[in-house]
Amino acid sequence: MFQRHEPIAGMSGNAATLSMSQAISLRRAADESPRALSWIDALRDRFAHIDLVPDLGDNIGSAEWWRGLATLTLLCGTAISTFPGLKPLEIGGAPALDASDFNEARAQMIVPIAYGGDTGRHMAATDAVRPLAQTPERPQIELTATLGQGDSFARVLERSGVGSPDAQAIASQVAGAVPLSDIAAGTRIDLILGRRAARTMPRPVDALAMRARFDLRIEMERIDGRLVMRRIPIAVDNTPLRIRGRVGDSLYRSARAAGAPPEAIQSYLRVISRQISVGSDIRASDEFDIILDHRRAETGESETGKLLYAGLVRGGKPKLSMIEWTVDGRTQWYEASGIGQQRGGMIRPTNGRITSTFGMRRHPILGYTRMHSGVDFGGGYGAPIYAVSDGVVTIAGRTGGFGNYVKLNHGAGLGTGYGHMSRIAVRPGQHVNRGQVIGYIGSSGLSTGPHLHYEVYRNGVAVNPLSVSFVTRAQLEGKALADFRARIRQLTSVSVGAALTPVAARPAEGPKLGSLADTASKRAGEGI
Template sequence: MSGNAAALTMSQAIGLRRADAAPEPAPSWRDRLALLDLVPDLGDNIGSGEWWRGLATLTLLCAAAISTFPGVKPLELPAPALDAADFTEARAQMIVPLAFGGDTGRHMAATDAVRPLAQTPERPQIELTATLGAGDSFARVLERSGVGSDDAQALASQVASAVPLTDIAPGTRIDLILGRRAARTMPRPVDALAMRARFDLRIEMERIDGRLVMRRIPIAVDATPLRIRGRVGDSLYRSARAAGASPETIQAYLRVIGRQLSVASDIRASDEFDIIVDHRRAETGESETGKLLYAGLVRGGKPKLSMIEWNVDGRLQWFEASGAGEQRSGLVRPTNGRITSPFGMRRHPILGYVRMHRGIDMGGGYGGPVFAVTDGVVQIAGRTGGYGNYVKLSHGGGLGTGYGHMSRIAVRPGQHVSRGQVIGYIGSSGLSTGPHLHYEVYRNGVAINPLSVAFVTRARLEGKALADFRARIRQLTAITPGAALAPVAVKSVEGPQLGSLADVASKRVGEGI
């Protein structure tokens, strides 16, 4: 009995709670969450509820990662930019062909395997080209190219025997071959020289048996003037350019015809321009265009204007086909001063009474120039009463001009003077209160108001000069438009030819560097 009692007492002590004991509280959600295993080992208890819950968690995490993936984009880094100097420096230090450093003179630094040469060999010949500049000396060009001064002077004299050195145009190229020199301190001798000395002449030299032999090679030239003709259309300038005229030629043409008619209003779209210019073409293919020879305008198939340049008394002028020269209107001011006393009745500043003032007074500094207002012949040049030093010019057609009170006279009686020519200098000679010019104009010997006169001058050709002038027009207008550009058979020049400098070099240069 005691054993059973003991067992009951133990059972009551272990398995049963006291009736008066308080119940245990339910676990909170934090406790449940802390006890929840969100990442169970999927290698254990495969197929259990805990395993499936872990698999679902893994799937959700992978889906969230995939949905928020931004993609892969390579990171671009800007390449370091080098300027021209840094690039050249870097290129010279790279392991590249030597030519990449040879154009700058910079190369990789020498290593211990490099041994300097005691003396570098020279090239047996050097080919180069020199250019004659404006105002330059032929000998000086050779000296700058490495030719000795004595040899340069000798070459210049030799070339001058074939063509005057002044005829060699600036920009002429001189091809040279300089030979081997006896010592490094001496200049190289000239082995060959070639140049286009003139449009119709080529000069070539070659050293034979120790001396330079010069050959003159004439170049056949066709000197047919170039005639350009076409319809004016909307624009004379654009039409002439399209026909082949140069801008300089068109400008010269417009200046010439503009002296006889208005380019803006007198020329119609249906008119034809007719231009003839100096033109030369060499057998070697080069051509050059010179000055304007003829300026014409055709209307309705008939010449409306024909003008060429003609020499009259040593002065070139443009004349019409009728022999009438350029028309020049208006007066050159006899001096640059302002008018201080007008034409008409006035009280004389010295004599003190009213009388006719037959000219106008123009102020000016003592010694200022006095100009002829237009072309004329000197009738009087000397001291004349109250005028002091006085010059009177006759201009033809009963017109004359007078210039008084000058300090000095610069012309003589009978002399022909041109418009704008200085005939004397302002002074205060005669009845004068100060330096000024008294200027008068006469019509049939009667003084008139100078401000009411405007001279118009026009030269005319007569007699043999007119016949020669018209013969020249017929000669020019007989040229077919574009004939200067047509193919022509030019006879080739016979005789020994030097050939190119490259041919000379290949014959004379031995084993070189």
């Protein structure tokens, strides 16, 4: 293209060549007739000398060469602008395998085990595969069961696959070593179930192991068809845990930093708040002194119990020392002097509302005005009546217009009376405690309906019950006080952090509160 001069076939060497325009002119001259040229021929002759496709390799830089370059550029631009672009040809066929199908197909391939066995899929059955009439059973099953809150030991075994008769028998054996109620919720039971005689029967227990109690482990093993149980005592150190430190900016944060559990600190604050104001009476320079019930087993486990001693030290001397003590069946916190918790304020003898107050009034039955020497509380028939303070029963029986009546002597010239009861729950000479039920509301005596007539006496004279507040303070005396103080000395003799120190590393003169259970030398298995 764009090359004008081409060799003519049959010519060689220096043969002359004719241009295209010359060839056309010669052919036209040969074909021309004498007749006149038409207008088309005239137009063709006019533009015949113009060459639109000159040879770009010839006469470079001439006007004819530039015209040819412009023509070439125009043709290339037209071709590029009308280019439709490339499109991939769509070929129909089956889609590619996804991951699941690929793994399925891969499992059927003949490839090395290292690659073909990593899909976890089974090979398709072939003629060489024969179905089993019965699948073999595992000879043993190892599992762990956990005793839940309020759960039954036997039910836990049954849920684990143990037959009901075997579960009941095992529970009876364990109960012979430790009460089932003493087994704490969350206890793990390790089981080994053996081979069963038939598929319709539950598996027998071949072995069982559990921490039945903090100081006792139980193991059971089937020997000659019988379950033999071994009791394995665990040595336990019962030395109380003593925590002491400076109050600083915050008693709670300081005690936590010293290692006291949050529950113990809360109990400590509740106890000392009965004697002093935690917000205003405690100084930053004071020291808290907390002693807790603590047990540590030789296997490494430890557990912290309730608060045993609450103390506060100021200037190196005890400012407050309190322990819990039980007197006459009532447990409360006592200060080192033997004085217990003070309780004050008026307590209502029953839960009903006040229907009549102290003073002059018209009697609803007698019909004339006279002194009403107490306060009436309404209430349903049979509602309980409580003692407003500790005291001794001086009267308990039928008394005139009061009907069934109880009178209490609280000491210091104070007494209370309770009338119109339906039933009396105490007897003369009996000691009663604050809040104890002494009878039940009724309508005995001169009464128009069930209610309680409540009176308060000061030196035998009735006074307005709403103006009297009873203050109760327990105090230890005699042998009870001596035993109480001995217990304080025993607890405060414990060194700080002694419970966390191994027994062998403690000094010989250390406290004797820690007691050890039988050691491993006494752990001979006991068959049952």
